[in-house]
Amino acid sequence: AAGVIQSPRHLIKEKRETATLKCYPIPRHDTVYWYQQGPGQDPQFLISFYEKMQSDKGSIPDRFSAQQFSDYHSELNMSSLELGDSALYFCASSHMDGGNIQYFGAGTRLSVL
Amino acid sequence: QQPVQSPQAVILREGEDAVINCSSSKALYSVHWYRQKHGEAPVFLMILLKGGEQKGHDKISASFNEKKQQSSLYLTASQLSYSGTYFCGADRGSTLGRLYFGRGTQLTVWP
Incomplete structure (x- = not known):
């Protein structure tokens, strides 16, 4: 069965740069959610x-x-990425x-250096 | 705002049982349980709706006590594959509801 697809899987950016994360929901699903999960943390809506x-x-x-x-x-x-934006982003x-x-999709791991 | 999960961590031997609890100070419409392995997506296990029903999924089951706003996840005869972090997600019934996740319970099953 088709799942939620996220891209890219990994992203490395410098401070103050911009990033775009993409999410393709399961076909016929009408609602999309974005969550941010810091290291060792729970997902935050x-x-x-x-x-x-x-x-x-x-x-x-x-x-x-x-x-x-x-x-x-x-x-x-x-x-305007900040170091604190480094996290897993789930759709x-x-x-x-x-x-x-x-x-949930497999997530995009964003690292801000 | 987020539900409280307990315990924070559990270590088991294969074949042992475990219970993970999730409680909310706010009224719940439903409770969602997920398992997440390190660096992977949370995987949906089951949803418990208002009404105190108990659901099962293989050797994993859960209950929802609406009066106490509590849910419990029961893992029986644990297998190595059960290892991971278990999150409960609270749906407060808002339209197209966001989930408020607990801080997770890390379950480790040893052979």
Whole structure:
């Protein structure tokens, strides 16, 4: 079965650079979530989209923005990167009729040097 | 805001049982359990909805006590493959709900 696909898997950036993370949800899933997981931490909710509209916003810095496109893929844009942004970034998708069961992608490991 | 998980870590021998608890100070609509191996994606195990039902998945089952806002994950006759970090995710019932994750329970199963 198709899963959530994230790219790239690994990303190395310098401070103050920008990064774009991509997420392709499971086909026919209408909701995408972004989570950030620091080393040894639990996943922290950043933002979600339902049917291409932002549906909820968590502890996402103003330097970050995200959107969901017409083909339902989503991109997380991160600017003015800081050392503290180094983390695993997960995308998850669900279907409205699926009881909010969220299926996670393999994640993008971002390292800011 | 996030649920509280206990214990923080468990070490088992193959074939032993374990219980992981998750409690919330806020009302829950549902509880989601995930297992994550190091550097990998959290893998969905099961969802418990309001109503106190108990669900099972092979030798892993869970319960949800709505009155106490608590959920427990039961792992019986543990296998080496059960090793990983277990997270409970709390859904408070907001529209298209974000999950609030507990800090995780690290489970290690030794042969």
